[in-house]
Amino acid sequence: MKEVIRSADPRVAALIQRQATQYQDRDQLGLDRISALLEALGRPQDRMPPVFHVAGTNGKGSTCAFLRAGLEAAGHRVHAFTSPHLVRYNERIRIAGKLIEDARLAELMGRVLDANDEIGASLFEVNTAVAFLAFAETPADACILEVGLGGRLDATNVVERPLVTGIASLGLDHQHFLGNRMVDVAGEKAGIAKRGVPLVTQLYPPELAGRISEIAQDVGAIWEPRGLHWDAIVRQGKLHYRDRRGEFALPLPRLPGKHQALNAASAVAMLRHQSVLDIPPSALSAAMGWTNWPARLQQLHRGPLFDMLPRGSELWVDGGHNPSAARLVADYARKHWTDGLPLVLLFASLTTKDAAGVLRPFKGTAAQILSLPIEGHDCRSPKELALLAESMGLPAKPKSSLADAMTALPKPARVLVFGSLYLAGELLMLNGPLPD
Template identity: 65%
Template sequence: MADFARSDHPAVQEQLDRLSLLSPGGDRLGLDRITRLLDKLGRPQDDLPPVFHVAGTNGKGSTCAFLRAALEAAGKSVHVFTSPHLVRFNERIRVTGSLIGDEVLASLLAEVLDAGEAIEPSFFEVTTAAAFLAFARTQADACILEVGLGGRLDATNVIERPLITGIASLGLDHQQFLGNRLPDIAAEKAGIAKRGVPLVTQLYPPAIGGRIGKIAEDVGAIWSPRGARWDAIVERKTLRYRDEQGELDLPIPRLPGRHQALNAALAVALLRHQQRISFPPSALTAAMGWSNWPARLQQLTDGPLSRGRDVWIDGGHNPSAARLVAGWAKRQFRDRRLHLIFASLKSKDAAGVLQPFGGIAPSVSTLPITGHDCRSPEELAAMATELGFAASVATSLEDAIAAAPTDAAVLVFGSLYLAGEALKLNGQLPD
C-alpha cells in the first residue's frame, strides 16, 4: 500500500517523484535496507536526543502528542516523527516544535535518495532516514518516534538505546504483515524492547500481556505494565494516576473520547519511568489541555466543506478503533441523530469497522478515497445495508455532506486518508 504523498512545493514534489520511481512505496518490513541506508548517511540515529519510542495498534500517535505537549510545557525542545501525514508530507517530521520546512525537506530527501539508489529503500525507510538526519543536525532535549508498522522490523527500530519504550492499545490491523492473532501482534510490537530500557505498556488480557512480558524478560527490558507498576482510572472529570512515585489527579484531556485519557496516562507513565529528563508536575496538567492530534474525533470548523454543519472526523480504520469511536458517539449524540460518511481501503475490515455503529448511526453514505486502493462505494453500501444501515452512495465528500440529513450531526470515518481529505477541503491544514 503506497503512501501517495504529494506536495505543493516543486522541490519537495521532485524528490517525492524520485521516490515513487525508486521504490514501490508500500509496506516492506525489515531492518537490512534501513541499516545500510543509514550507514551510508553516517548513522544519524546515533546522534539523536533521548528517544521516546512508542508502538501500538491504536493510540500511539495520541500518546506521542501528549508526550510532546508535556515536554514542551516543561520548556523542552522536542523532535517528533509520526505517520502517516494527513494533508502535507511535512507533518511527519517536526523539528524542535515546528513542521519541517519545504526547502530543508527537499534537500534531505535528495540526500537520502542519492544515498539509497542501490538499496531501493521503501517510502517509509526514506522518510525515516530523512527525519533522523533532520533530528541529528538540530539540537533538542528529546525525540519522540512513533513506530510505523509493528515494531520488531519497523524502520524506527534501528534505535539501539532509546531512553524509554512504550506500547499503546493493541488490536487487529495489518494482519498481512503481523498475523491474525493478538498475541503474535503483541510480540511484534514488543520487538522495540531493549536491554536495560524501561518498557511501559497498557494493560492487556493475560495471553497478550504474558507474551509481552516474556519478550521483555528475554531481552532484559524493564517491563512496567498498567495495573502493576502504574495505573490510571477516570473518575468524572479527573484522571487519577498512581505509580511508585505517588499519586496524581489530572484533568481529563481535551481530546474527545474516554480512550484518550488512557493514552494520556501512558504518556504520563513514560515520562515518570525515565530519569534523564526532568519536568514539573504542572507540565502534565498543561499537557491535558494543550495536546492536539488532528483527525482524532476532531470537529471541523465552519469552512468550505462543513458549511455550518456539525461535522466530525476520525481516522479510525480497524474494528478496535471503531468500537472506541462508536462508544464516544453513543454518548455524544444520544439526543441527536448521527449520519455516518464512510470509506475504506481494500486492505481493511470494512464490515468490522461499520458494525459497532449499529443502532448509533442509522444512516450512512459511502464514497471512494481519491487516489487510493479502496473498496467501491457500491460494495460498502451493500455491506452497510446487510448490517441494517440505510445506505446511499456518494461520489465525493462534498456531495456526501450536502446529502446528509439536515437535522443530523455528521461523522466522517474509516480512513486517515479520508480524514485528511476532509481537512484539506475545509481549509484546516495541520500545523
C-alpha cells in the first residue's frame, strides 16, 4: 500500500524518493518481498531481543505504549516499531527508548535500499527492515512490534518466534485489504499467532472468538482470551486485574477513556503471560501513569492554534478514523464532557474511510462539524463532508484549514480534531507539542 511520507531531513527525504522508484506490485500484501529483503540483509529478525507482537483494529498503538512503559518501569531497555508517525518519520522507530536519529536512519535506510534494488519492497517493508536492522545491532532487553495492517500478511509477521502476541480491539477498517466481514478481519489479525507462543486477546463476540480460537488451535498457539484465563474491570476508580498468578488493583491510566484502561489491561496480560522478563507489580502500577501516546484523546493547553480559539475554549485531538474508534470517543464525550461547553468537531477523512460511519456516533453530541482537507493526501473535500454531515442532521460548515476553523468560532467551545491520524499530525506539527 502506498504511503505518503515526508521527512525534514534531506538525506532521509532523498532515500524515500529513491524507494519510490524501486517499488513494484503496488497494493499487494504478502511476505515474499520482506522475507527476501531480510534474507539479503542477513536475517536481522533472528538477532532481535524478545518480541512482543501486537495486532488489532484500534488500540494496538496504545497497547504498545503501555507495554513499553511497563517494561521500562521495570528497568528494561526497549526497542519499539510503530506506525504511522504523526509528525516526524523517526517516531516509527525507537531504539532502546529513544527515537532513531536522522543520521542513523539515513545510514540504515541506505543499506536497506541497496539490498532492495532487485526486490522492489514497499516503503512499509523498507521501514520494517530498517527497524529490524536497528534492533538487531543495538542491545536491548525487549522489542515491541506493532502490526501495520492486518496481521497474517503484515511485514512484521516474519518474526518466527515472538515472546508473546496480542490482539487489541477489533473493528472494520482497511476493508479493501481485509474484507467487509468482521470474522475475516479477526482471522487476519489472528494470523500473528505462532506455535507454542501465548496469544493474548480481548473479549469478542462468539463468532469472532471462535475464528481466533480455530486459528490458534491450527498453528498450536496458546490462546489466552480475556474472560477465561485473565480478566480486568474498572471499578471504584481502579483497574482490577486477575489471572492464574493472582489478582491486584492498579491506578487507572493517565490516558483518558475506559477503552484505554482495557488497552492497559491487554498490555498487563501480555507482560504476565511470559516468563523471560521480570515485571514486578510496582512497574505495572507505574506504567499507568507513565504511558503517553499522542493524539489519543490528548488535550492541548497552549500553542499558536490554541491561542486562536476564544478564551475559555478547550482543544483536544484524537487520531481515530473508523466507526469503532468514533463510538469510543463519542461515548467518552457524553460521559465526561457534561459541563455545557459545546463540542465542535474539526473533521477530515481520507477517501478510503467510512466518513458517515465516523460522524454518526456524534449525532446529538457534537454541536457543529467544521470539515477540513488533509494536505497532501487523497481526502474527501470539506464541502462534500459538510454536505454529508448536514444530511445526517449535524450542522456543518466547510473550512479551508485548521487555522481557518479555529478563527471561525464566535464563542468558547470544546474543540476536538478528529477523523484522521494525518490531520492529528498536522495539528501537532503546527501547534505542538511534537511527539517525542
